[in-house]
Structures are given as C-alpha cells and as structure tokens.
Amino acid sequence: MSMLTRRHLLRRAALSATAATPAGPALGAAATPAGATLGAAATAAGATALTGCRSEDPVERAEPAARLLFPPDFGWGAATSAYQIEGAAKEDGRGESVWDTFSRTPGRTRNGDTGDVAADHYHRYAEDLDLMRDLGLRSYRFSISWPRIQPDGTGAANQRGLDFYRRLVDGLHERGIAPMATLFHWDLPQTLQDAGGWESRDVAHRFADYAATVFAALGDRVPVWLTINEPKTVVQNGYLRGHHAPGRQDPDAAYLVAHHLQLAHGLAVQSLRADGSNGRIGPAFNLHPCYPADDSPAAAEAARLYDGYENRLYLDSAFHGSYPEDVLADLGPDSRLVRGIQDGDLEIISSPVDLLAVQYYTPIYVTGTGGTVRRWPTSEASWQQIYPDGMYDILTRVTRDYGPVPLTVTENGLPTPDVLGADGTVEDTGRVTFLRDHLAAAHRAIADGVPLESFHVWSLLDNFEWEEGYEQRWGLIYVDYPTQRRVFKRSAHWYRKVIADNAL
Numbered sequence: 001m002s003m004l005t006r007r008h009l010l011r012r013a014a015l016s017a018t019a020a021t022p023a024g025p026a027l028g029a030a031a032t033p034a035g036a037t038l039g040a041a042a043t044a045a046g047a048t049a050l051t052g053c054r055s056e057d058p059v060e061r062a063e064p065a066a067r068l069l070f071p072p073d074f075g076w077g078a079a080t081s082a083y084q085i086e087g088a089a090k091e092d093g094r095g096e097s098v099w100d101t102f103s104r105t106p107g108r109t110r111n112g113d114t115g116d117v118a119a120d121h122y123h124r125y126a127e128d129l130d131l132m133r134d135l136g137l138r139s140y141r142f143s144i145s146w147p148r149i150q151p152d153g154t155g156a157a158n159q160r161g162l163d164f165y166r167r168l169v170d171g172l173h174e175r176g177i178a179p180m181a182t183l184f185h186w187d188l189p190q191t192l193q194d195a196g197g198w199e200s201r202d203v204a205h206r207f208a209d210y211a212a213t214v215f216a217a218l219g220d221r222v223p224v225w226l227t228i229n230e231p232k233t234v235v236q237n238g239y240l241r242g243h244h245a246p247g248r249q250d251p252d253a254a255y256l257v258a259h260h261l262q263l264a265h266g267l268a269v270q271s272l273r274a275d276g277s278n279g280r281i282g283p284a285f286n287l288h289p290c291y292p293a294d295d296s297p298a299a300a301e302a303a304r305l306y307d308g309y310e311n312r313l314y315l316d317s318a319f320h321g322s323y324p325e326d327v328l329a330d331l332g333p334d335s336r337l338v339r340g341i342q343d344g345d346l347e348i349i350s351s352p353v354d355l356l357a358v359q360y361y362t363p364i365y366v367t368g369t370g371g372t373v374r375r376w377p378t379s380e381a382s383w384q385q386i387y388p389d390g391m392y393d394i395l396t397r398v399t400r401d402y403g404p405v406p407l408t409v410t411e412n413g414l415p416t417p418d419v420l421g422a423d424g425t426v427e428d429t430g431r432v433t434f435l436r437d438h439l440a441a442a443h444r445a446i447a448d449g450v451p452l453e454s455f456h457v458w459s460l461l462d463n464f465e466w467e468e469g470y471e472q473r474w475g476l477i478y479v480d481y482p483t484q485r486r487v488f489k490r491s492a493h494w495y496r497k498v499i500a501d502n503a504l
Contacts, residue, residue, distance in 0.1 A: 067503050067504065068439075068440060068443045068503055068504040069502065069503045070443065070446070070502050070503060071446065072502065074138075074453070074454060074455070074502060075138050075139040075178065075408070075453055075454025075455070076136070076137060076138045076139065076454070076455060076495075076498070076499040076502075077137055077138060077139030077140055077141055077178075077180070077454055077455065077456035077457070078132070078135070078137055078140060078141070078456055078457045078458075078459065078460035078476060079140075079141040079142070079410055079411055079456040079457065079458050079459055079460065080121070080140075080141070080142050080143070080459055080460050080461060080463065081142070081143040081182070081185035081186070081229070081463075082142070082143045082144060082145035082148070082185060082187060083097065083099050083115045083118070083145065083185070083186065083187045083464065084115060084118060084119075084459075084463035084464045084465070084466075085118050085119040085121040085461055085463045085464070086115075086118060086119075086120075086121045086122040086145065086148075087115065087116060087117040087118040087119065087120045087121065087122050087123070088120075088122035088123065089114075089115065089116045089117075090116075091122070092148075092158070092160035092161065092164070093148075093151060093158040093160050093161060094145065094147055094148040094151060094158070094161060095147035095148075095150070095151025095152055095153075095189050095190070095191065096147060096151075096189070096190040096191075097145070097146070097147045097187035097188060097189060097190055097245075098186075098187065098188045098189075098190055098193045098197070098245035098246050099115060099186065099187050099245045099466075100114070100115070100116075100190065101190050101193075101245065101246075102244070102245035102246065102247055103115060103245075103464075105247070108243075108247065108467065109466075109467050109468075109469045110467065110468050110469040110470075110471050111469050111470070111471070112469075113464065113469025113470050114464070115464040117481075118463055118464045119461045119462065119463050119464075119479050119481075119484065120484050121461070122164065124484065125164075125167070125168055125171065126171060127486070128460075128461070128486070129168075129171040129172065129175055129177075130175075131460075131477060131486060131488075132172075132175065132177055132460070133175040133176070133177065134496075135476070135488075135492060135495065135496050135499070136496050136499040136500055137177050137499070138176075138177065138178060138454075138499070139177065139178045139180055139454050139456065140172055140177050140178070140179060140180065140460070141180040141181075141182065141226070141410050141456045142168070142179070142180070142181060142182065143181070143182035143183070143184070143185035143187075143229065144165055144181055144182065144183060144214060145161070145187055146183075146184060146187055146188065146189055146207075146210055147187060147189040147190070148161035148164070149161045149162060149210060149213060149214060150189065150210055150213070151189065151191075152189060152191040152192075153188070153189030153191050153192035153203075153206055153210070154191075154192075154206055154209065157213050157217065162214075162217045162218075165181075165214075165217075165218060166217065166218060166221075169181075169218060169221045169222060170221070173221065178223055178224070179221065179222045179223065179224075180222075180223075180224040180225075180226065180408075180410070180456075181214075181218070181222045181224070181225055181226070182225075182226040182227075182229050182284060183207075183210070183211050183214065183225065183226065183227055183228070183268060184207065184227065184228050184229060184264070185229040186229065186230075186233075186234060186238075186244070186245065188203075188245075188246075192206060193246055197246060197257075198234065198257040198260050198261055199253050199256055199257055199260070200260070201260055201263070201340070203260065203264070204260045204261075204263040204264035204267055205267065207264040207267065207268060208264065208267035208268055208270070208271050211227070211267075211268040211271045211272070212271045212274075212275065215271060215272055215275040215277055215279075216275065219272070219275055219277035219279055220277065220278075222279055223278075223279055223280065224279065224280050224281075224355070224408075225268075225272060225279050225280070225281040225282075226281070226282060226283065226284045226357050226410065227264070227265040227268045227269065227281065227282070227283050227284070228261050228262075228264060228265045228268075228283055228284065229284045230284060230285065230286045230359065231258060231261035231262065231265070231283075231285070231314060232258075232285070232286060232310065232313075232314060233286060234257065234261060235254050235255065235257055235258045235261070236254070238257075239251075239253055239254035239257050240254050243467045244466060244467060252335070252336050253336065255313075255331060255335060255336065255337035256335075256336035256337050256340045258313060258314075258337065259337050259340050259341060259345070260340070262314065262317050262318065262349045263345055263348060263349055265283050265318065265349065266318075266345075266348035266349040266350065266351045267348060268281070269281050269351040269352075269353060270348065270351055273351075280354035280355055281353060281354055281355075282353040282354055282355040282356050282357060282405075283314070283318055283353065283356065283357065284357035284359060284410050284411075285311075285314050285315065285318075285356070285357070285358065285359065286359040286360070286361065286411070287310070287311050287315075287358055287359070287360060287394045287398070288310045288311065288360075288361070288362060288363060288364050288390075288394075289363050289364070289390045289393045289394045289397065290303045290304075290306045290307040290310055290311070290363075290364045290365075290366055291303060291363060291364070291365050291366070292365075292366060293365040293366055293367045293368075293372075293373050293375075294367070294368070296368050298368030298369070299366060299367055299368040301368075302366045302367065302368055302369065302370045303366040304326065305326055305327070305330060305370070306364060306366045306370070306372075308324040308326050308327040308330075309327055310364065312324040312327070313327055315398070315401070315402060317346060317349045317350065318349060318350060318353070318356075319350065319402045319403070319405070320350065320402075321346045321347060321349065321350035322346060323337075323341075323346075353405070354406065355405060355406040355407065355408055355453070356398065356402075356405050356406070356407055356408075357407075357408050357409075357410040358394065358395065358398065358407055358408070358409055358410070359409070359410055359411035359412070359458075360390060360391050360394055360395075360409065360411075360412055360438075361384050361411070361412070361413075361414075362383065362384045362385045362387065362390070363375070363376070363385055363387045363390040363393075375387070379414040379415055379416070379430075379434075380414070380415040380416065380417060380472055381414065381415055381468075381472060384414060386414070386434065388434075388437035388438045388440065388441045389441055390441075391409075391412070391438045391441040391442055391445070392441040392442070392444050392445050395407060395409075395442065395445040395450045395452060396445055396448060396450055398450075399445075399449065399450045399451065404451050405451070406451045406453050407450060407451060407452045407453065408452070408453050408454045408455075408456070409442060409452065409454070409455045409456060410456045411456065411458035411459075412435070412438050412455070412456075412457060412458060413431070413434070413435070413457050413458035413459060413474050414430070414431060414434050414474065415465070415472035415473055415474045416428045416430045416431050416473065417473075418462070418473045418478055418489060420478055420480060420487060424487065425487075425489075425490070426478045426487060426488075426489035426490060427489075427490050428489045428490050428491050429490060431476075431489070431490075431491040432490060432491050432494045435457060435491065435494075435495065436494075436504060439455065439498070439504055440504060442455060443504065457476055457495065458474055459474045459475045459476070460475060460476060460477060461475045461476075461477050461479055461486070462474065462475035462477065462478055462479040463475065463479070475489070476488070476489055476491050476492040476495060477489065477492055
C-alpha cells in the first residue's frame with residue numbers, strides 16, 4: 001500500500017459519514033430540513049451516473065399531499081443492540097468484549113461512560129417487551145451478545161446466556177412481535193481480540209461456530225437472522241480512525257478486517273443452511289449514497305471511488321462474488337486484503353441470502369480532490385446530514401444494481417436534545433419530522449418497485465451511543481438513567497399512530 005493511498009484512507013475515514021465533521025446548523029427539537037439549500041449541489045445527471053440517485057430538492061415532498069398507505073403486511077419495527085442496552089456486563093457467565101475493554105479505557109468514551117449498566121434491559125426486558133407491545137411494534141430487531149453465549153468466543157455455550165435470549169424471543173412471540181436477531185453487533189469477545197481479532201482468518205470460522213450454536217438453540221423461534229452489523233463501521237471506526245473498539249489506526253489491517261467480516265457473513269449463511277432452519281438470513285449494511293459535490297469530471301471520478309469504499313466493497317462481494325476493481329487498484333496488489341483472499345472465499349461470501357438489511361443515516365458529497373462537503377443541516381451527530389431523499393436513492397439503487405432481493409430498513413433515526421419535562425413529556429418534534437420525511441421517501445421507493453418489507457427505527461430506547469456515551473439520545477423511549485424509568489416521547493406516540501393506521 002502506497003503512502004498516498006494510506007493518507008487517502010485515513011482522510012476518507014475522518015471525513016466519512018461515520019466520522020465527526022465540523023458541525024453545521026444542527027437539527028434541533030423543532031428544526032426541519034425545509035430551509036436547507038443545496039448550494040453547489042451535485043447535478044442529477046452526475047449522481048445518476050454514479051449511484052442511480054436523484055438529487056431533487058426534498059422540500060417539495062416534506063408534507064405529503066395525500067395519505068400514504070403502506071402494504072398491508074408491512075413490518076413496522078424498532079431496533080437495539082446488546083451492548084448498548086443490556087447492561088449486566090459481569091452477570092450470568094458473560095465474558096468480556098472488546099467494548100468492555102475499550103469503554104473502560106480512560107479517554108476513549110465521553111465522560112468515561114461504559115455499557116456496564118446501559119438501559120438495564122437484561123433485568124427489565126419484560127417491561128421493555130410490554131412497551132414494544134404498547135407501541136404496536138410488529139417486528140423487533142435486537143442483537144445477541146457473543147460473549148454472553150461464548151464467554152471466550154469458542155467452546156460450549158453458556159446456557160444462562162442462551163436462556164436469556166430464549167425468554168426474550170418467547171416474550172416477543174407472546175406479544176405478537178416478530179423477532180429479528182443480529183448475530184454480531186460489534187461486541188467481539190476480548191479473548192478473540194487478544195488472539196488477533198478480525199485480522200485473524202480463524203475468527204471468521206469461530207463466528208460460524210458461534211452462529212451454529214445460536215441457530216441450534218433458537219433457530220426454530222427466530223424467522224429472520226442478520227449476520228454482521230455494519231462491517232464498514234468496524235473497518236472505518238475501529239481500524240482507521242480508532243474511535244471505536246478495538247481502537248486501532250492501521251490502514252493495512254483495516255481492509256483485511258473487511259474481508260474477514262465478509263467471510264464470516266458467508267460462513268454464517270452456510271451454517272444456517274446446514275442447520276436446516278426455515279429462518280431467513282442476510283447481512284446488515286449501512287449504505288451512504290455518494291454524490292459528486294459539483295459537475296466536474298474530477299468530482300464524478302472521486303465520488304465513484306468513494307462509493308466503492310462506502311458501498312460496493314460490501315455489496316459487490318456479497319451479491320456479485322467480487323470486490324470492486326477500482327477499490328482493489330486503489331489499495332494496490334500488495335494490500336493485505338488482496339493477499340488475504342483465498343480460493344473459494346468469494347463464493348462463500350456470496351452465498352445466496354434471503355434479504356438485505358439497509359441502514360441509512362446520511363448522504364456523502366465528494367469533491368474532486370476526494371474530500372467531502374456538507375450540503376444539508378446536521379443532527380446532534382455532526383456527521384449526519386439530514387437528507388430524506390437519500391433514503392429513496394439508496395433503496396432504488398440497491399434494487400436496480402443488485403436485483404429484487406427483499407429489503408428491510410433496520411436502522412434510521414437521529415439524536416435530538418431530549419429533555420424530560422416537568423409534566424412528564426418529551427417533546428422531540430425534530431425526530432417526528434425526520435421519521436415522517438424518511439418514511440415518505442421509503443414509501444416512494446416502494447411505489448417505484450423496491451421490495452421493502454419492513455422499517456425499524458433506531459432506536460427503541462435511549463442507550464449507550466458508543467464513543468459518545470450517554471450524551472446523545474436516539475430513542476423513541478426516553479430512559480432516565482439514574483432511575484431507569486422509561487417514558488414515551490412524542491415520537492413514540494406519533495409512531496404508534498403510524499403503525500395503527502399503517503399510513504403516514
């Protein structure tokens with residue numbers, strides 16, 4: 001890998017949608033993107049040439065003129081992840097994860113926050129299940145903690161860990177809510193990290209063993225399985241910028257990690273097929289539409305390569321059985337990714353799946369020099385630009401480029417400055433606006449032929465937001481951390497009505 005490519009990778013990670021950028025106007029509790037202007041906008045032709053995206057101003061569609069009805073069996077849901085909500089970090093045989101180590105290291109997280117207690121979901125899951133029922137959820141996407149099942153990442157299952165998820169899944173069925181389980185949402189057992197982590201090819205095989213253990217225990221009760229959550233975030237935030245566990249800044253390692261995460265996905269798919277389960281399975285990718293920041297050929301070329309790293313690296317390998325040639329050329333023939341590919345790997349990675357989980361948060365506008373610029377207001381997460389049309393663009397692009405694979409949106413949301421009022425209410429009107437506009441974009445995609453089956457708000461509960469600790473609140477439900485009291489925010493009441501009406 002050349003020094004130039006190394007610098008470009010580090011800059012890309014620093015400027016990507018998963019990294020902090022200079023904060024622009026933030027979307028507050030009542031703000032909307034309606035006043036935003038595109039400025040030096042990407043042209044529609046340029047965006048379409050690169051990503052099949054449309055760069056129309058979303059303001060005209062901010063308020064749908066007519067009621068938008070969703071398909072009768074649409075799966076309205078919400079999402080969480082184990083380390084962010086469960087707590088009980090040292091209970092019932094759970095082992096250490098990389099996030100336990102990372103968050104307990106001074107200076108790694110805001111205020112030194114950890115997930116040791118989080119939203120205490122491990123003890124309060126029954127209460128949370130009742131809240132899901134009251135919200136009207138039809139689907140709940142959660143993750144299974146690998147170190148709760150295999151404390152050291154290998155060997156026999158910890159029965160107490162399996163029993164917890166069995167109780168959770170049974171409770172969902174009792175309330176008429178379909179479980180959607182994610183096998184890996186970043187909490188790698190620390191013992192495996194000590195043995196090389198995702199840089200080690202062996203860890204992909206250990207993941208397949210873990211997946212087989214979980215399938216054997218829960219496979220008949222979980223209709224949908226997701227394999228790896230956001231491999232790109234592990235690569236960019238964990239191995240390029242270093243502000244997520246394991247906290248590395250090593251471009252040479254980063255894309256070997258990407259390959260092993262993709263390999264782990266494919267091995268888990270094969271494991272489910274071998275188990276004979278009737279469950280459906282697929283990956284969960286966070287996808288960011290990449291637009292040229294202007295109409296120059298240089299911006300178009302840079303946006304194409306940026307899209308390769310952000311989207312095609314994962315989509316092409318999973319659905320076409322190949323890595324993008326432009327990305328491989330940019331990394332160079334001596335990169336650890338290229339040298340790490342073994343015969344048969346891409347056939348495993350592209351094992352047929354039943355669905356694709358799409359997670360959309362922000363667009364990326366790429367300049368001719370490979371940098372990025374902001375075009376829209378940001379949320380409290382300064383990396384997140386509020387652009388609902390990006391939801392439409394990424395959903396239609398996936399269907400056009402990768403075929404009619406069923407899609408589910410498994411994360412979409414934003415943090416807002418939520419405060420529990422004296423009257424016991426939380427007025428998060430900015431979240432209502434955000435969700436309404438993104439759901440309208442999803443509805444438009446369905447009308448244009450996208451096979452979107454369900455939509456999951458991120459997140460059900462306020463929770464531990466990784467390196468931001470507890471500063472950012474993303475939930476439909478407010479969590480008062482000192483007391484663990486739960487309170488429906490305005491957005492939860494709004495979403496409940498959307499679900500009940502099956503319409504915006």
